[in-house]
Amino acid sequence: MIKLIGACAIIICTLGMGLHITGKNKKSLIFTKEMLELMKHAKDKIEYYNAPIDEIFESYTAKKPQFIDSINKIKTDGWESVTEMQNEINLSKEVQSIINEFGNKLGKSNKQDQLSMCNYCINRLENIYKDMQKNLPEKNKVTVALCIYSGLMIIILFI
Amino acid sequence: MILDTLIEKSIPFDVLKKIREMPSLNEIRLRKDCPFCLVADGKNYVFSYVTTKKEIDQCINILCKNSVHTYYEFINQGYIPTDNGYKVGVCGKAVLEKKNIINISEITGINIRVPAQKVSISSDFLAFLPYSKGLLVYSAPNVGKTTFLKCVAAHLSLPPYNKKVCVVDCKNEIYSDTLHKKCPIDFFIGYPKYEAIEMAVRNMSPDFIICDEIGLTDDVTPLIECKNSGVSVICSAHADTLNDLVKRKNILEMQTKKTFGGYVGIKLEKTNRRYTFTDAEEIQ
Incomplete structure (x- = not known):
């Protein structure tokens, strides 16, 4: 009976771990989408209104995005703070580097250069987002399966 | 002398200390690698503190609200628009194309004109x-x-x-x-x-x-x-x-x-x- 309870506990734990990782992956996909929308919003605001960065952030957060706290953190602490969000959101290094590059170059040059920089970053991030969106269900399935298998391995090894 | 928050943020600390000691102020003049000047009641006071290129760049960046693209055209025309009546004039090295200024490669001087605190027109x-x-x-x-x-x-x-x-x-x-x-x-x-x-x-x-x-x-x-x-x-x-x-x-x-x-x-x-x-x- 104890062995059965132990086995169930191990399976539940590993399954929980799997679900936690898939949750992080999903969060990362949503966050990437939100960053993409922020970049597109910035591009539009620069293109049509020549808006300063503060105004871009203000008008974007007025839409009440899902990651409003993270966006406010970027606004106050700078774009490098995306790296600190790694614990919460499982962002790939490539996504992080695009966001940092976008942030580092934002507001540093004339309108034309800004727009071409925006387009470059948006295109790169859009491609990554599409890949992430396509691969996410499979990735999640594999993650959950691996977690369950590792749980079963532990059960076989110890029980 | 108390200034607008944005202007205060943009000015180097040593300059700001002197400004606070002034009872009135008309202009704040900062130049690259030069002593800064303050104009009060029509008199130009030159101080010993030398403002560096880094401080000038930082000042411009803050006055532009870290958004050069917004103020680019204005900088090419020699000024940065601000709120609450401050006039910020800039000068430096111009880049020309067909006799038109297309860029300022380096800003070397800033003149911040402080609006009159009290207007007394009868x-x-x-x-x-x-x-x-x-x-x-x-x-x-x-x-x-x-x-x-x-x-x-x-x-x-x-x-x-x-x-x-x-x-x-x-x-x-x-x-x-x-x-x-x-x-x-x-x-x-x-x-x-x-x-x-x-x-x-x-x-x-x-x-x-x-x-x-x-x-x-x-x-x-x-x-x-x-x-x-x-x-x-x-x-x-x-x-x-x-x-x-x-x-x-x-x-x-x-x-x-x-x-x-x-x-x-x-x-x-x-x-x-x-x-x-x-x-x-x-x-x-």
Whole structure:
């Protein structure tokens, strides 16, 4: 009976771990989408209104995005703070580097250069987002399966 | 001396310390690798602290709200527009293409002009002026032309006048949050002067159009046409005396076409400003 309870506990734990990782992956996909929308919003605001960065952030957060706290953190602490969000959101290094590059170059040059920089970053991030969106269900399935298998391995090894 | 938050943030700390010790202030002048200067009551004070290139760049960055793309065109025209009446002039090394300035490769000097803290134009004087004939305000730079126009705009838009006033504010210098927030005035901020005047006359049916710093050839036709359309114009121009003013070719042309009914001169006497009115008919 104890062995059965132990086995169930191990399976539940590993399954929980799997679900936690898939949750992080999903969060990362949503966050990437939100960053993409922020970049597109910035591009539009620069293109049509020549808006300063503060105004871009203000008008974007007025839409009440899902990651409003993270966006406010970027606004106050700078774009490098995306790296600190790694614990919460499982962002790939490539996504992080695009966001940092976008942030580092934002507001540093004339309108034309800004727009071409925006387009470059948006295109790169859009491609990554599409890949992430396509691969996410499979990735999640594999993650959950691996977690369950590792749980079963532990059960076989110890029980 | 207390400054606007954005201006305070942009100024190097050592400069700010000296500013706080000053009872009044007209200008803050920062130059790359040069001692900074403060102008108070018309006197230029040079201090020993040398402002570095890094400090100048940081100051520009903050004044641009970290958004060079927004202020790029203005910087090419030699200024950065700010809120609350501060005028920021910049100079440096220009990059030319077909005789047009396309970029400033390095900003080497900044001049922050602090707006007058207390405006004391007598209400009797303001009530006496024949606004409907058109007015031209003249003075040397940094004496108070824009401040005068700000007051006149507010004065005419409120009771007992209740006039329809349009302000053509090309450099975002006339609009003041504290003075104009509750005044029923139509502001054309950042428009080219010619287009703004034409738009105002055609679409806003104003009684008065107020416009800062005229005198270029492009300003003459729209202002004369504006006056001929039945809209009075109240403008400002740089000139130390009335004689100097009418020596300016474009001003003389407007004088002969009777665009302005009178001229208001401003002189700085110690810390006070003296206002004089001359009727256009008195000028030969």
